[in-house]
Amino acid sequence: MLTAFETIFWASIGILTYTYLGYPLLLAVISRLISRRSPEPGYTPSLSVLIAAYNEEVGIRAKIERTLALDYPRQKLEILVLSDGSTDRTDEIVKSISDPRVRLLRVEGRKGKTNAQNEGVMCARGEVLVFSDATTIYHPQALLYLACNYSDPRVGAVSGRYQYLDSDGKSPTGLGTVAFWNYENFIKIMQSRIRTISGCCGCIYSVRREAYTALAPEVISDLVQPLHVIQQGYRVVFEDRAVAYEETTQSTSEEFSMRVRVVTRGMRGLLSVPRLLMPWRFGWVSFQLWSHKLLRWSVPFFLLLILTSNVLLAGTSFYRPLLLAQVVFYAVTCFSLVIPLQRVWKPLGIPLYFCTLNAAAFLSVLEVLRGKKYVVWETVRT
Numbered sequence: 001m002l003t004a005f006e007t008i009f010w011a012s013i014g015i016l017t018y019t020y021l022g023y024p025l026l027l028a029v030i031s032r033l034i035s036r037r038s039p040e041p042g043y044t045p046s047l048s049v050l051i052a053a054y055n056e057e058v059g060i061r062a063k064i065e066r067t068l069a070l071d072y073p074r075q076k077l078e079i080l081v082l083s084d085g086s087t088d089r090t091d092e093i094v095k096s097i098s099d100p101r102v103r104l105l106r107v108e109g110r111k112g113k114t115n116a117q118n119e120g121v122m123c124a125r126g127e128v129l130v131f132s133d134a135t136t137i138y139h140p141q142a143l144l145y146l147a148c149n150y151s152d153p154r155v156g157a158v159s160g161r162y163q164y165l166d167s168d169g170k171s172p173t174g175l176g177t178v179a180f181w182n183y184e185n186f187i188k189i190m191q192s193r194i195r196t197i198s199g200c201c202g203c204i205y206s207v208r209r210e211a212y213t214a215l216a217p218e219v220i221s222d223l224v225q226p227l228h229v230i231q232q233g234y235r236v237v238f239e240d241r242a243v244a245y246e247e248t249t250q251s252t253s254e255e256f257s258m259r260v261r262v263v264t265r266g267m268r269g270l271l272s273v274p275r276l277l278m279p280w281r282f283g284w285v286s287f288q289l290w291s292h293k294l295l296r297w298s299v300p301f302f303l304l305l306i307l308t309s310n311v312l313l314a315g316t317s318f319y320r321p322l323l324l325a326q327v328v329f330y331a332v333t334c335f336s337l338v339i340p341l342q343r344v345w346k347p348l349g350i351p352l353y354f355c356t357l358n359a360a361a362f363l364s365v366l367e368v369l370r371g372k373k374y375v376v377w378e379t380v381r382t
Contacts, residue, residue, distance in 0.1 A: 009309040009319075012302040019299060023291045024183075027190035036193050038241070041144040043151035046076045047206075048126030049143075052113045053081055054376070056134040057089040063134050064094070064102055072143040077101055082120045084376070085110035112375035115217040121209075129212060131221070133203040137245040145242040146206050156211035156234025157226050159197060160204030160242030161185050172336060173255045175346045176353020177248040185240070191288060192238035196230060198288045199223040204244035208234070218373040219269035220262060223293075227273045230285055252337060252356055259360035261374040263297060264367045270294075271368075300362035330355070 002010070049067055053060055060081065067079055079102045081094045086106075094104040105123055107116045121129060128150055130143065139145075142160055149158045162181045166174030191197045202222035213228035215221055226236040249255040270277070270293060277294075279286040307326055313319040333351045336342065342349030367374075 003313075005309045005312045008305055009313060012305040012309070015295065015302050016299060016306075019291070019295045023295075024187055024190070027187060027194065031190040031193040034194055038239075039148045039151055041141065041148045043148045044073050044076055044144070045127040045147055045150055046125065047072065047078070047128050047130055047143060047147060048120075048124035049077070049079045049130045049132055050117060050120040050124060051079065051081050051132050051134055052084065052116050052120075053086060053090055053134045054084045054110075055086050055088045055090060057086075057093060060090050060134055061093050061097070063136075064097055066137060067132070068099060068101065069140075070138060070143050071141045072147070074101070076126075077143070078103065078125055080105055080120050080124055082107060082116040084112065084116045110376055112217045114215050114219060114221045115375070117221055118214045121212050121214070124209070127209055128206050129209055130204075130206040131202070132244075133246075135246065136203040138204065139241075139243040139245075142204065142242040142244065145239050146204075149237050149239055150208060152235075154235050155208070155237050156229040156232060157200065157205065157207045157236040158239050158242075159188070159200035159206075159222075159226070159236065160244050161188075161238070161240050162201045162203070163243050163245050164248050165245055166248045171248045171250050172252050172340060172342055172349055173353040173356060174248045174349065175342060176350045176356075177255070179350065180353065180357070185238075187292065188238040189240055192236075195284055196235045197238045198226065198230070198236070198285055198292065200226050200236065201244065203246060204242060215269075216272065217375045218265060219272055220265035223266050224269035224272060227269075227276055227285075230282075231273065231276065252352060255353075256356050256360050259357060260363050260367065263361050263364035264372065264374050266293070267297065267364060267368045268373070297361045297365065300358040301365075303358060 051063060064079060064081070081104050083091050083104060083106045085108060091104055091106055094102065105120055107119050117131060128147060130146065146158050146160060149155050162185065164177045164181050166178065188197050200222045205222055207225060207229060211229045211232055211234055213225065215224055229236055249258060270289065276282050276285055277289055310319055310323045310326060314323050329351055332348060333355045336349060336352040
């Protein structure tokens with residue numbers, strides 16, 4: 001019979017295995033039973049591209065020019081820059097652009113991205129609202145691919161796909177970021193094929209104007225907005241062909257801070273729509289949220305249970321190699337904090353990214369419990 005510590009050890013291993021492998025494999029099996037064709041570009045509703053910006057004087061002109069150059073009917077596109085209390089030349093640069101499709105909305109009070117988006121929606125004219133970041137580069141046909149999905153009146157929101165780049169190969173978490181988002185994109189493809197995704201990609205997602213819901217400033221809009229869309233009876237689609245390119249963060253501390261802010265806002269956001277966590281009311285969506293969000297955020301606690309129980313079982317020869325494997329894994333992570341091991345062999349950066357994500361999730365749970373709110377963000381430029 002298993003001892004109590006063995007039960008804890010293997011139960012925690014089982015939950016981690018389901019979270020990272022079992023759930024995606026289950027989605028893959030179910031999705032193969034469903035045939036759903038992607039629409040062809042051609043349906044072009046009027047679009048408002050809302051770009052949230054804070055002190056983006058370095059790149060805002062290039063962002064606007066690239067957006068204007070995207071393949072979309074000129075008369076059906078407007079760009080609204082949401083300046084969240086910028087103190088540099090961001091506003092001045094936007095005003096200097098003479099194209100009538102470009103407008104500036106200055107939001108006073110520095111109340112964060114979600115609040116700026118709420119304000120921007122009230123001024124936007126498009127049938128479909130596209131939310132973007134100032135640093136993101138879109139594929140030339142990204143807007144066409146997003147828009148064509150709205151030919152189906154049952155679709156209330158459409159997310160594009162992140163493609164992270166580590167151009168110079170120097171980011172300590174670069175390969176981990178790229179691998180993680182490829183994994184996330186695979187999950188979203190399967191979710192969308194089956195029924196609906198439960199969260200969008202923050203720098204490239206869109207919402208049917210009539211389905212938009214104003215959100216509290218402290219919640220993360222790319223997770224919570226789709227959940228409100230789902231509650232209204234719409235599908236939320238993942239459009240794999242609409243690609244947004246982003247550079248990975250360039251330091252572990254920057255990645256950690258960003259993940260803490262994102263996960264804390266995500267947890268607060270999910271708590272704001274508790275009905276969706278009730279399987280007897282929203283079966284499939286609830287299943288996704290429990291499997292893909294709540295269990296994922298709980299991983300650091302199961303990792304601690306695995307390590308602790310393994311230490312207490314180390315007197316048994318079977319469990320010593322398992323403890324040694326954990327020690328080596330965490331040792332590589334610690335060394336990577338001071339020595340760029342990923343430059344010797346890129347996969348050595350994956351343990352650091354994995355631990356960074358889960359350390360951020362652990363801290364985020366504590367932040368939520370103590371009532372911490374993340375509303376604003378700081379622009380990082382190198």
